[in-house]
Amino acid sequence: MVLPTPARPAESGRSTRPEVSDRPDSSAGQRAGTGGRPAATLAEEQARLAAVRAELARMLATARVRVATGETVAGDRYTAETLGRMLKSHAKELAEEPDGPVYFGRLWFDDAPAAGEHRGECYYLGRRHVPDGSGQPLVIDWRAPISRVFYRASARDPLGLRERRRYGWTGRHPAELTGFEDERLGGAGPADQLGGVGGTDRLGGAGSVESLGGVGALDRLGGTSATDRLGGAGSVESPGGGAERADDIAVTAASRLVAAEIERPRVGPMRDIVATIQPEQDDLVRADLDRSVCVQGGPGTGKTAVGLHRAAYLLYTHRQRLRRGGVLVVGPNAAFLRYISAVLPALGEVDVAQHTLAELLPEHPVSAEDDTDTATVKHDPRMATVLRRALHEQISRPTEPLVVPDGSYRWRLPVEWLRRAVTEVRAEEPPYAIGRERLRARIVGLLQRRAESRTETPAGAWLRRMARCRPVTAFLDEVWPATRPAELLARLLGDPAVLARAAAGLLGPAEQSALAWPRPPRSVRTARWSPADLVLLDELAGLLDHPAGYRHVVVDEAQDLSPMECRVIARRSRHGSLTVLGDLAQGTTPWAASDWRDQLSHLGRPDAAIVPLTAGFRVPAGVLKLANRLLPGLRVAVPETRSVRTDGTVRIRAAADLPAATSAAVRSALSQPGSVAVVAADAALPRLAGALRSAGIPAARADAADLDVRVILLPATLAKGLEYDHVIVVEPAEIVEAEPRGRHRLYVVLTRAVSRLDVLHHRALPAELRDAAELRDPAELRDPG
Numbered sequence: 001m002v003l004p005t006p007a008r009p010a011e012s013g014r015s016t017r018p019e020v021s022d023r024p025d026s027s028a029g030q031r032a033g034t035g036g037r038p039a040a041t042l043a044e045e046q047a048r049l050a051a052v053r054a055e056l057a058r059m060l061a062t063a064r065v066r067v068a069t070g071e072t073v074a075g076d077r078y079t080a081e082t083l084g085r086m087l088k089s090h091a092k093e094l095a096e097e098p099d100g101p102v103y104f105g106r107l108w109f110d111d112a113p114a115a116g117e118h119r120g121e122c123y124y125l126g127r128r129h130v131p132d133g134s135g136q137p138l139v140i141d142w143r144a145p146i147s148r149v150f151y152r153a154s155a156r157d158p159l160g161l162r163e164r165r166r167y168g169w170t171g172r173h174p175a176e177l178t179g180f181e182d183e184r185l186g187g188a189g190p191a192d193q194l195g196g197v198g199g200t201d202r203l204g205g206a207g208s209v210e211s212l213g214g215v216g217a218l219d220r221l222g223g224t225s226a227t228d229r230l231g232g233a234g235s236v237e238s239p240g241g242g243a244e245r246a247d248d249i250a251v252t253a254a255s256r257l258v259a260a261e262i263e264r265p266r267v268g269p270m271r272d273i274v275a276t277i278q279p280e281q282d283d284l285v286r287a288d289l290d291r292s293v294c295v296q297g298g299p300g301t302g303k304t305a306v307g308l309h310r311a312a313y314l315l316y317t318h319r320q321r322l323r324r325g326g327v328l329v330v331g332p333n334a335a336f337l338r339y340i341s342a343v344l345p346a347l348g349e350v351d352v353a354q355h356t357l358a359e360l361l362p363e364h365p366v367s368a369e370d371d372t373d374t375a376t377v378k379h380d381p382r383m384a385t386v387l388r389r390a391l392h393e394q395i396s397r398p399t400e401p402l403v404v405p406d407g408s409y410r411w412r413l414p415v416e417w418l419r420r421a422v423t424e425v426r427a428e429e430p431p432y433a434i435g436r437e438r439l440r441a442r443i444v445g446l447l448q449r450r451a452e453s454r455t456e457t458p459a460g461a462w463l464r465r466m467a468r469c470r471p472v473t474a475f476l477d478e479v480w481p482a483t484r485p486a487e488l489l490a491r492l493l494g495d496p497a498v499l500a501r502a503a504a505g506l507l508g509p510a511e512q513s514a515l516a517w518p519r520p521p522r523s524v525r526t527a528r529w530s531p532a533d534l535v536l537l538d539e540l541a542g543l544l545d546h547p548a549g550y551r552h553v554v555v556d557e558a559q560d561l562s563p564m565e566c567r568v569i570a571r572r573s574r575h576g577s578l579t580v581l582g583d584l585a586q587g588t589t590p591w592a593a594s595d596w597r598d599q600l601s602h603l604g605r606p607d608a609a610i611v612p613l614t615a616g617f618r619v620p621a622g623v624l625k626l627a628n629r630l631l632p633g634l635r636v637a638v639p640e641t642r643s644v645r646t647d648g649t650v651r652i653r654a655a656a657d658l659p660a661a662t663s664a665a666v667r668s669a670l671s672q673p674g675s676v677a678v679v680a681a682d683a684a685l686p687r688l689a690g691a692l693r694s695a696g697i698p699a700a701r702a703d704a705a706d707l708d709v710r711v712i713l714l715p716a717t718l719a720k721g722l723e724y725d726h727v728i729v730v731e732p733a734e735i736v737e738a739e740p741r742g743r744h745r746l747y748v749v750l751t752r753a754v755s756r757l758d759v760l761h762h763r764a765l766p767a768e769l770r771d772a773a774e775l776r777d778p779a780e781l782r783d784p785g
């Protein structure tokens, strides 16, 4: 096939033009099909796909040659390694590419002035830019400015678009293009936009669309149109441009492919959502690099997805500015990080640091545990002042002159000069370790003044000698002693008098005694540190010197961070911006936030915009309805999540023998596609694991699991952020009782289900769920809304 002639390089989106010149932007275009007509039929599309794949294969061959030569031609070892790594990862990306769904959508602009410089143009959008042999783009990166139109255009505001096309692919390898779906946005009148010549007919005609993600997903839509299914409550934006309700969930419900993608079964790690990003999500993803935002979103509203896509977007758009500093993603635990770890590489971004907060802290073995009272004091923001005072108590007022022998001279600095030097350095408020060096420099400056009055101007070697001479160092050790975080914290926790001075007027006697070590260690080397101590050590390290920071930090489950943990993040984003993701209703730590403004202050971004997301993409309406019963008792002011899905089932079942009932429920769950999780209070899990083992059902723990195992045994405390097609919650009362914020935990646990939720109980259900009698087995309800 002859590829359509690329269009003249049009230009737009100048204000957001990517900094990297070899990246595509809106200038990357393609004339609307051969002879000015874009591919219309499936056969034409498939022929074009074959040509794009051939181009990809050619790029891969070139990249392979470069990998072979690049490592040997580079000048020094560092350059060779960097270049080699880059080329290898590029070659690897490309190697995966020809087989994959190389694009997900197409923009066809109107041949009218409203389309501006894109008049009549046609662009294919994918995960990565694909140029042809002459450098003209065949596929444009989803992050390029022009791609925004794909996510934003609507019948009410077509943004110059004539038609938006979405492609359906099989989930197999190689992915086959099975069909497409069109939405007429401009040009034609509203009557054309639904059905008619629009996508519905073509889909029907071709009869070949499966889904964006997996085979058969569209089957679930049956004869009902996607609009009906997603917009059951009449609240979904209609492609015909019908009047919207004020509180519309702006889901692009016109698309069966979008619906299928949202409702597809979940197996394996989290996937990207580039084909189906919703407008309100897109706003967040493309927010300016310098803008910090806080996203308050209920379960499954796409907060994590938005955060990861924002990281990928920022890296693409500001690659130069992010070269130093980079992007950090902070998640709640290792299982969560493993779950999300594939998303950014799939988007071509391999250089994003992904860590738990604990991984950012100083490396000390954790060998002690605090009781809740002690941990609560240690996580309190007043500790920042206590630690600062304890540190600054080290600095003392000079009491005698400093005398420095220098050959036949003895330089004498009067005590007033020394005091002034200390006062001036303190007034500059530098980090402690830097302050010590600044004081040293001032002392040397004073010595130089003395020397210059008697001899000629001293040389550099003399200045260096003075800076390191014994009397100057002894003076510093006396007045501004060098210290280490562990030494200082050990002194604070081990000596009630030191603690009393640092905590005076801040912590009461009970709080001080909660902090103090009952049996102080003999030396700092034998001190046993708790997880909260490491947060304090990080605070002290940050008072001594600024840690290396990131240009942008994405913090997930941020509602769970203590004020002192927020400061860990604040220190690492001092010169950057934040994407703060969380849900106050899912706060389960003793210090969980109840107000975003306070949390943002601790994070160092008090003025960040707080943006709600309320459309739920994970949890079916029936499951959310059950979980939302818990919301009023959680005592946080957050909007209810409203599901964009109406599939799914909820069953509540009483059982005398819970382990046996669990095995039976798992067996039945395995008859359906997708992942299965058994979630219970942590202490109850071993018994359930034993039951599954006896029943011969293979299952793995979430924290040890390889993500391909179908049945996961999930302690309730590890459920956060994860999702499974079928969730079996065992004994909710026990989950509630297991911890002070057990109701919040239950809310988290119930909202992990993508399609089906079983609640098994022997004891009475928590009051809020008790009258959910309509859901009780055998009345298994579909769409219990």
Ligand SMILES: Nc1ncnc2c1ncn2[C@@H]1O[C@H](COP(=O)(O)OP(=O)(O)OP(=O)(O)O)[C@@H](O)[C@H]1O
Pocket (backbone or CB within 6 Å): 261, 262, 271, 272, 273, 276, 277, 278, 281, 297, 298, 299, 300, 301, 302, 303, 304, 305, 306, 583, 586, 617, 618, 720, 721, 722, 723, 751
């Ligand atoms: N626009 C979208 N299109 C398709 N799927 C989406 C979209 N937005 C989110 N999802 C999917 O919905 C699920 C939930 O998303 P995500 O985990 O990001 O939500 P969350 O708000 O972080 O949830 P939680 O607070 O429960 O952890 C994921 O499988 C995600 O891929």
